[in-house]
Amino acid sequence: ALLMAGSGSADPDHDDLIVNGEIDMIERAPAPPYVEAFDEIISGWSFRSDETQALQMDDFDNPGMLGVERARVMFDTPMGSGGQACSSCHETPEALRGVRATYPKWDEERQTVQTVEMQVNECLTERMGAEPLGYDSPEMVDMAALIASVSRGMVVNVAIDGPARPVWEQGRELYYTRFGQLELACANCHEDNAGRMIRADHLSQGQINGFPTYRLNNAALISVHNRFRGCIRDTRAETFPVGSPELVALELYVASRGNGLTVEGPAVRN
């Protein structure tokens, strides 16, 4: 019974996201059984304005695709002591199709859950004799955008069983922890209040199927961990570093909440 003076409607819309007239995205899917708050999971795209939505519908309008193009060049550039490029082993970025849909993922050899960024640095340092990229450096975010882009339209299917389970549980714990002086958990905003307005922002379910996202406010591609840090900071809390075990666990958990949506990265957000 709340009538808002001047603010827009609060519910996500039912528009259909088809990218480049050919990649038909799943913006709404039945919620996985472990997401008890919703019947339906909804892509962050459905919560944005028509203008912002339109930018994601065509690669020529999507500013995030410039990062993808930069990373394509990097993919073919020799780096490190072995003089190899990514393409020396992976031929084309398209050979990595499917990666984004299943990460973060348990790595048997390392006995740990790896994000796409960790996997890229593994190849750089251990296979190419190169320096690692900064976890949140522009080059890494571009590369993550390239790796996401070749999986667009694939259904997110992150594994949460087996050895990854304790990490997933740690992530779930973090999701429901009320951090900071404002004592707000991810769930307070993205479950309890999804669809409502918090000041000028239309709260989504906080899904990460669109990452890295190009944020118009920042005029830059933003990584998953950067976004998490921003949300934690906004609770007047001490954040966690990018690449930290906490944010990796949170990423695994949040990614799994999107199982059934499609990979959209690089998505466009305000």
Place this chain on the structure above:
Amino acid sequence: LAMAPLASAQGVVAPGDVVFDDYGEVAQSLTGVPGNPEAGRTVMATRSLGNCVACHQVSAMADVPFQGNVGPSLDGVADRWSEAQLRGILVDADRTFPDSIMPAFYKTDGFIRPGDGYTGKAAPPDLPPILTAQQIEDVLAYLLTLHEN
């Protein structure tokens, strides 16, 4: 308000010393100095202070853009709640609404990973409450002007 700073500082109830009744009400003024409603309105609209409009719509503040709807409209709150109830809600809303997502504006402990404002860095050891005692009284004074019609 030409109070000597020393005198008013002595009259201030520290966050840990606030007395609540069983319903979360706080009867005693935190400062003994009457609140200034205009200053309270500013606190409510300011992002780094109360930022109440992030979650609440207030028709009398229509000049402040982008009011949220996470919490109920504050129109007419002065008719629904007493002064002591409203003070209690501002100091620590959890005492009135258990597990409320509304932040406690005059509390300094019990936080998980408190930060230094909105910097993302760790809080200093002597973390101040989000609002000062007088800012609470100022916001309260403004809320008490919000009658239906």
